[in-house]
Amino acid sequence: MVARCPDIASPPPGLLRRLISLGVAAYLIWQIAVPLRYYLRENRRDERFAWRIFSALVIAPYRCDVRVAEVSHGEQLGREVNLERTLHDAWIGLLKVGQDAVVKRFLRLRCRSDPLVDAVEFSRTCRREDRAPAPHLRVRLECRSGDITTHEEMQ
Amino acid sequence: MTAWDRYWFDPVAAVRPYVLERAILFLLALDAWVQFVPHGGRYGAGGFNVAHFTWLDAVQPLPSPALHVGLMLIVGGLAWVIACTGGTRWLRVLLLVLYTYGWAMSRLDAYQHHYLLSLLLGAFVFFPQVRAAQLLDAGGRRISAWAYVLVAANVAIVYTFAAVTKTEAGWASGAVLRQVTQGSPWFQDVWSWVLETGLRNDTLWELVARAVALMQIVIAVAYLVAIRSDASRARWVRPLAWAALVAAVGFHGSLLLFTIEIRWFSYYMIAIAAAFFLPEPPLRGIVGLATVPVRTVAQRLASSPRPATGLRTVSVALSASCIVALVGIHLDLPGAIAAGLICGGALAVVGLVAALRDNPERARRVAIAAAAGALALSAAVHVLPVRFQYYLYVVADLQRRGDAGQVLAAYEKAEPYAPRGQSRQRQIEALRSHLGTHGDR
Numbered sequence A: 001m002v003a004r005c006p007d008i009a010s011p012p013p014g015l016l017r018r019l020i021s022l023g024v025a026a027y028l029i030w031q032i033a034v035p036l037r038y039y040l041r042e043n044r045r046d047e048r049f050a051w052r053i054f055s056a057l058v059i060a061p062y063r064c065d066v067r068v069a070e071v072s073h074g075e076q077l078g079r080e081v082n083l084e085r086t087l088h089d090a091w092i093g094l095l096k097v098g099q100d101a102v103v104k105r106f107l108r109l110r111c112r113s114d115p116l117v118d119a120v121e122f123s124r125t126c127r128r129e130d131r132a133p134a135p136h137l138r139v140r141l142e143c144r145s146g147d148i149t150t151h152e153e154m155q
Numbered sequence B: 001m002t003a004w005d006r007y008w009f010d011p012v013a014a015v016r017p018y019v020l021e022r023a024i025l026f027l028l029a030l031d032a033w034v035q036f037v038p039h040g041g042r043y044g045a046g047g048f049n050v051a052h053f054t055w056l057d058a059v060q061p062l063p064s065p066a067l068h069v070g071l072m073l074i075v076g077g078l079a080w081v082i083a084c085t086g087g088t089r090w091l092r093v094l095l096l097v098l099y100t101y102g103w104a105m106s107r108l109d110a111y112q113h114h115y116l117l118s119l120l121l122g123a124f125v126f127f128p129q130v131r132a133a134q135l136l137d138a139g140g141r142r143i144s145a146w147a148y149v150l151v152a153a154n155v156a157i158v159y160t161f162a163a164v165t166k167t168e169a170g171w172a173s174g175a176v177l178r179q180v181t182q183g184s185p186w187f188q189d190v191w192s193w194v195l196e197t198g199l200r201n202d203t204l205w206e207l208v209a210r211a212v213a214l215m216q217i218v219i220a221v222a223y224l225v226a227i228r229s230d231a232s233r234a235r236w237v238r239p240l241a242w243a244a245l246v247a248a249v250g251f252h253g254s255l256l257l258f259t260i261e262i263r264w265f266s267y268y269m270i271a272i273a274a275a276f277f278l279p280e281p282p283l284r285g286i287v288g289l290a291t292v293p294v295r296t297v298a299q300r301l302a303s304s305p306r307p308a309t310g311l312r313t314v315s316v317a318l319s320a321s322c323i324v325a326l327v328g329i330h331l332d333l334p335g336a337i338a339a340g341l342i343c344g345g346a347l348a349v350v351g352l353v354a355a356l357r358d359n360p361e362r363a364r365r366v367a368i369a370a371a372a373g374a375l376a377l378s379a380a381v382h383v384l385p386v387r388f389q390y391y392l393y394v395v396a397d398l399q400r401r402g403d404a405g406q407v408l409a410a411y412e413k414a415e416p417y418a419p420r421g422q423s424r425q426r427q428i429e430a431l432r433s434h435l436g437t438h439g440d441r
Helices: A014-040 A089-096 A100-113 B003-009 B015-042 B054-059 B065-085 B089-104 B112-124 B132-137 B146-165 B175-181 B185-195 B201-228 B237-255 B265-277 B280-290 B292-303 B310-330 B336-356 B360-383 B386-401 B404-417 B425-438
Strands: A062-072 A117-128 A135-142 A148-154 B011-013 B142-144
Touching: A014 B003, A014 B146, A062 A089, A062 A100, A089 A100, A089 A117, A089 B386, A100 A117, A100 A135, B003 B146, B011 B015, B015 B065, B015 B089, B015 B112, B015 B132, B015 B146, B015 B265, B015 B280, B015 B360, B015 B386, B065 B089, B065 B336, B065 B360, B089 B112, B112 B146, B112 B265, B132 B280, B132 B292, B146 B201, B146 B265, B175 B185, B175 B201, B185 B201, B201 B237, B201 B265, B237 B265, B280 B292, B292 B360, B310 B336, B310 B360, B336 B360, B360 B386, B386 B404, B404 B425
Parallel strands: none
Antiparallel strands: A062 A117, A117 A135, A135 A148, B011 B142
16 A cells, blocks of 8 residues: 555555545545534534534634532532632633533532532523523533433523 | 546655655644643643543543653654654554544544544555655656545545535624634734725625635635646646635635634644645755755765664664653653653664664664654754743643642743743742741642
8 A cells, every 4th residue: 555666656456446445435424424413413512523613612702601519418509619729721611612521521520529419510601792692501410310411592 | 447546546746745744744743842742731630531532531541741741742753753754654653543642632632633633644654655865856756645635635525614614604794703803903904904995894704704715615626626736637727726725825824813722723734735736846846955954864874885784773773762862851841751761762672673674774764863853852842932831831720729839839840941031930939938928838
């Protein structure tokens, strides 16, 4: 496959050429399918392989705040986790864009950190300057059962 | 051959894959050293991490600054050596694996072009191995290079999806562009000047937004078509390549002027566009100029009156390995000593194996390139504020999550590397005085 001198101009011989062609076709299908999954999804918060160039989450017409609260002993209002003291700033940034995997991993970490915690709740509230509707996301993890409920709406 | 076969396997100008590969690898080497390394302090901070792939989380340890920085130093070194010598297929595979792990280990690195670079490195594994001397001696040499054509198709896919996003309302109205360009005084001046022609502000934003989308479509089409530009008799192919080059340089070059955090994405995309769209003679001229040092070394090695014996190869490899290890030891960055020792040790082993196998020439070239790379790395971190930035980022994190003692320690690490006018001595004195009063260090 690595052409070398002096026969440097030659294409690969028949069978190898066919194998390469198959590989190329499969690779192209994969390259088109991966970003396409993002564009066909309703949840567009994972832009990693979408080839957007300009992120719709980072360059968004709204600003988002996030908070995480731990609920124990049937409390109605949870105890707020000090994210600034707990996480590196870069992770808070990823929570602000609502990356599901990061949110879920952090909630699980909080559940494990204290056996008295019954549930951990993440909320992401976004606001537009023109007061038009903006995304609001709430994710709650029940520590004992591991059940996750996600609620997303425009507010 | 079928049309499909002709598209992928017909010869292209040999200089194009060569320029593409070497330019990207040199950029990657510098990128790894001066862009990735300063951000290494955040890996593993707070004991939290999420990898890009779930299976990776299951098998990897918690990333640490030493792991990330050390890995990036090695990645830069490998990219440098392959850029200088062409390396071997296995070295390219190693670079692909290490680099990909470098970004995949954590979602802290979410730059899309880092993923694109992994795809390019994957294609480079299958690139034809051509030396600069072969390109320059033989004039317009042609080679069959399906992996190079595949890169073009891949980049066309990137631009196509990027153009698709430009149909969204947020982009089409110009709102995204407004945000990107806000805070750029020169752009505001140009904008005001254009508005004096009588165009409405909103109309102009929409116009520019659509123009960007059109540019991306032109670039995507050109990547698919211009692959044949050296052989094609169609008159419109060369102008299309020029248009795509101007569009790519204009679009990505302009992004460099705004305060958006995209690291070296623009440089990579301009380098790729140059390799595909520039006419062949200027590319050969660039190769001729840029490879003078490498060709001189190769020529000297070839014409040396003393043949490359195993003993000489071992001594060259051992000297190079000492230089590499010493540079690692003196970098004063987490993971640098381990990286230096690993690379130095690997070089020594390669030298010994090459001597035993009676294959000394390639080993000597690799050893010399590695030593030169280590010196280039050393120069880069001395000239650029790599270490200063690294420790300042650590300070920024510790100011929120650590205590005053840790902040002071990080400041004291940064201070010797402070560029002129950026000393943090005042903060250090204040912290020392605070800690002296409160005694909580």
